[in-house]
Amino acid sequence: MHFGLSEEQEMIVSTVRSFVEKEIYPHEAEVERTGIVPHELGLRIKQKCIDLGFYACNFPEEVGGAGLSHMDFTLVERELGRGSMALTHFFGRPQNILMACEGEQREKYLLPAVRGDRMDALAMTEPDAGSDVRGMKCQAVRSGGDWVVNGSKHFISGAEHADFFIVFIATGVDETPKGPKKRITCFLVDRGHPGFEVRDGYNSVSHKGYKNCILTFDDCRLPDAQVLGQVDGGFEVMNEWLYATRLTVAAFCVGRARRCFDYAVEYAAERKQFGQAIAKFQGVSFQVADMITEIDAADWLTLAGAWRLDQGLPANREIASAKLHASEMLARVTDTTLQIFGGMGLMDDFPIERFWRDARVERIWDGTSEIQRHIISRELFRPLGA
Amino acid sequence: MKVLVPVKRVIDYNVKVRVKADGSGVDLANVKMSMNPFDEIAVEEAIRLKEAGKATEVVAVSIGVKQNQETLRTALAMGADRAILVVAADDVHTDIEPLAVAKILAAIVKEEEPGLVLAGKQAIDNDMNATGQMLSALLGWSQGTFASEVDIDGDNAKVTREVDGGLQTITVKMPTIITVDLRLNEPRYASLPNIMKAKRKPLDEKTPGDYGVDVTPRLTVVKTEEPAARAAGIKVGSVDELVAKLKEAGAV
Numbered sequence: 001m002h003f004g005l006s007e008e009q010e011m012i013v014s015t016v017r018s019f020v021e022k023e024i025y026p027h028e029a030e031v032e033r034t035g036i037v038p039h040e041l042g043l044r045i046k047q048k049c050i051d052l053g054f055y056a057c058n059f060p061e062e063v064g065g066a067g068l069s070h071m072d073f074t075l076v077e078r079e080l081g082r083g084s085m086a087l088t089h090f091f092g093r094p095q096n097i098l099m100a101c102e103g104e105q106r107e108k109y110l111l112p113a114v115r116g117d118r119m120d121a122l123a124m125t126e127p128d129a130g131s132d133v134r135g136m137k138c139q140a141v142r143s144g145g146d147w148v149v150n151g152s153k154h155f156i157s158g159a160e161h162a163d164f165f166i167v168f169i170a171t172g173v174d175e176t177p178k179g180p181k182k183r184i185t186c187f188l189v190d191r192g193h194p195g196f197e198v199r200d201g202y203n204s205v206s207h208k209g210y211k212n213c214i215l216t217f218d219d220c221r222l223p224d225a226q227v228l229g230q231v232d233g234g235f236e237v238m239n240e241w242l243y244a245t246r247l248t249v250a251a252f253c254v255g256r257a258r259r260c261f262d263y264a265v266e267y268a269a270e271r272k273q274f275g276q277a278i279a280k281f282q283g284v285s286f287q288v289a290d291m292i293t294e295i296d297a298a299d300w301l302t303l304a305g306a307w308r309l310d311q312g313l314p315a316n317r318e319i320a321s322a323k324l325h326a327s328e329m330l331a332r333v334t335d336t337t338l339q340i341f342g343g344m345g346l347m348d349d350f351p352i353e354r355f356w357r358d359a360r361v362e363r364i365w366d367g368t369s370e371i372q373r374h375i376i377s378r379e380l381f382r383p384l385g386a
Numbered sequence: 387m388k389v390l391v392p393v394k395r396v397i398d399y400n401v402k403v404r405v406k407a408d409g410s411g412v413d414l415a416n417v418k419m420s421m422n423p424f425d426e427i428a429v430e431e432a433i434r435l436k437e438a439g440k441a442t443e444v445v446a447v448s449i450g451v452k453q454n455q456e457t458l459r460t461a462l463a464m465g466a467d468r469a470i471l472v473v474a475a476d477d478v479h480t481d482i483e484p485l486a487v488a489k490i491l492a493a494i495v496k497e498e499e500p501g502l503v504l505a506g507k508q509a510i511d512n513d514m515n516a517t518g519q520m521l522s523a524l525l526g527w528s529q530g531t532f533a534s535e536v537d538i539d540g541d542n543a544k545v546t547r548e549v550d551g552g553l554q555t556i557t558v559k560m561p562t563i564i565t566v567d568l569r570l571n572e573p574r575y576a577s578l579p580n581i582m583k584a585k586r587k588p589l590d591e592k593t594p595g596d597y598g599v600d601v602t603p604r605l606t607v608v609k610t611e612e613p614a615a616r617a618a619g620i621k622v623g624s625v626d627e628l629v630a631k632l633k634e635a636g637a638v
């Protein structure tokens with residue numbers, strides 16, 4: 001057992017930390033106020049990240065990435081978690097699922113995404129299909145050798161800046177003893193493709209400036225060349241590539257919690273009531289003690305999940321636990337910090353109210369807390385036939 | 387031309403320093419340590435000279451505890467070519483005094499024969515502002531201190547110095563020692579490929595004995611104390627109020 005970071009990892013952490021502090025923090029208040037990342041600013045962050053060799057660092061070297069291990073990449077995500085998600089979006093980490101690209105898809109999607117020439121977004125969720133992905137209604141039917149797609153997706157992050165979309169669409173139904181089961185296929189769809197439209201979505205209180213959009217397909221014709229992986233193989237590519245993204249949510253939560261925690265400690269040490277620092281009251285100091293204990297626990301759970309992936313060990317349950325615990329921990333840490341700040345915690349003079357709002361979505365996206373518990377318990381009980 | 391850059395490991399500038407209970411100094415146990423910011427500027431300048439084709443090799447040197455290796459790796463990740471670590475203490479609280487550091491650097495300069503030493507103007511921990519000047523005296527080399535602009539041209543270096551009341555430009559003969567000020571440049575982040583390469587770059591480990599230098603302290607620290615807390619300020623609502631308050635305080 002060895003709990004320390006290597007020298008390289010220390011340097012990765014300190015480089016990303018100072019990048020976030022110097023290139024992201026100064027713009028956060030404006031993005032929060034306007035709900036917009038100015039185009040120029042996004043491009044500037046992206047270019048700096050490309051110059052530093054960090055862009056798409058989650059991809060292997062043979063396709064132009066940095067070939068970071070899951071552990072290294074989780075450390076990067078953890079540091080990025082400190083900063084505004086609307087801005088760190090430009091510290092590009094394209095979807096790993098693009099590694100499933102084959103033939104011409106590599107030139108058209110994978111390699112430009114890794115270079116930062118084209119940005120991607122991933123679309124699964126629909127108004128009537130959230131946790132129940134397979135319940136999706138967006139469907140593609142065969143027509144003259146192509147696919148004709150109708151339906152819509154919502155809550156799609158990063159769509160505003162995306163040049164192309166990785167979209168999961170139903171391509172048929174199997175009759176099974178348990179009832180009908182949809183077959184799902186993953187497609188690559190270019191922005192501007194006829195019959196495909198990207199529309200403004202809803203306003204979320206979490207992560208202002210990191211917008212979600214609605215995608216609509218109206219007799220949108222796609223050839224087989226746009227299929228990522230195999231026809232009807234959507235769940236295979238999803239299972240191979242997507243469960244690791246939950247780890248990035250966990251890492252985000254740990255990084256964000258640490259930033260928030262620093263505010264809590266500093267404020268508790270400086271704020272005086274009843275003639276002394278409020279940190280002197282156990283009612284406050286014990287909450288601080290509980291916070292750091294939870295943050296450390298979530299951190300180790302997350303890093304252990306990354307370590308398991310690097311070792312090639314089964315990690316599905318462990319990653320679900322990390323996502324579940326880290327996101328719920330962040331909710332408590334941001335809420336407690338706000339409490340320690342008293343009335344000032346609610347005011348936008350400090351970023352605490354923002355951390356508190358941002359934290360709320362972490363228990364919902366990439367699988368709600370309930371779905372994580374479902375994954376965890378299923379792994380425990382399935383072998384027992386229960 | 388080879389450029390030698392001494393780098394010191396100091397308490398990170400973001401850390402709120404705390405005086406040890408016995409007043410013997412600042413508590414350094416379990417606090418974040420980083421490269422002295424002025425040294426980072428010196429490393430950056432050296433790398434820029436190399437990129438501009440004016441330097442051929444950048445050698446970083448650090449004198450202190452074994453952990454200074456991390457500071458040197460940072461210099462290597464920024465783009466220095468190799469590093470020399472002189473382990474002169476076991477305890478992170480031991481500060482090697484400027485004269486001892488300058489003597490070790492002088493010995494390294496004789497061995498390495500650089501055409502230029504680029505150092506920080508001072509270390510942010512004890513603000514001695516002495517090492518570069520002492521090194522210049524020990525070697526009999528010219529020096530340009532507090533540089534905000536450096537222009538190396540063959541046998542001469544034009545150094546713009548930040549002095550009280552303005553800028554002073556001097557020309558010094560090479561080889562020379564230049565100590566750098568805040569505005570000289572903005573140090574780069576280590577790039578990811580360079581971070582990965584840093585481990586493979588050579589890092590030699592030495593001791594003061596290898597250079598025949600005795601690092602026993604000459605100075606005695608009598609007492610270290612926190613600066614007195616500043617009285618809280620007030621907020622004023624308008625320029626008129628500000629002027630009135632200043633008049634009240636006899637400031638205008």
Ligand SMILES: Cc1cc2nc3c(=O)[nH]c(=O)nc-3n(C[C@H](O)[C@H](O)[C@H](O)COP(=O)(O)OP(=O)(O)OC[C@H]3O[C@@H](n4cnc5c(N)ncnc54)[C@H](O)[C@@H]3O)c2cc1C
Pocket residue numbers: 122123124125127129130131132154155156157158204212361364365366367368369370371374
């Ligand atoms: C801001 C934002 C950005 C998003 N970005 C994307 C994106 O880029 N791409 C994308 O595809 N999706 C995205 N999503 C969608 C996100 O993944 C879904 O919101 C999430 O999966 C939950 O689905 P839902 O909102 O439809 O909730 P529902 O699935 O309707 O769930 C409602 C409630 O029922 C509970 N529930 C549902 N099923 C079960 C069960 N079997 N057992 C117990 N409880 C259950 C849930 O836990 C939840 O509490 C985003 C969402 C948000 C809010």
Ligand SMILES: Cc1cc2nc3c(=O)[nH]c(=O)nc-3n(C[C@H](O)[C@H](O)[C@H](O)COP(=O)(O)OP(=O)(O)OC[C@H]3O[C@@H](n4cnc5c(N)ncnc54)[C@H](O)[C@@H]3O)c2cc1C
Pocket residue numbers: 271273274278281282283284339340341342343344346
């Ligand atoms: C939107 C809003 C509207 C308001 N409107 C009014 C108004 O109309 N009129 C008015 O007079 N006030 C008003 N208030 C002030 C409100 O009553 C105070 O915010 C509240 O009393 C807490 O004080 P504080 O914010 O200074 O927090 P602090 O008193 O500084 O508390 C900070 C933290 O320390 C904790 N703490 C403090 N002392 C102790 C202790 N002895 N033991 C354990 N923990 C302790 C607190 O519980 C809190 O977690 C308003 C506040 C808000 C946010």
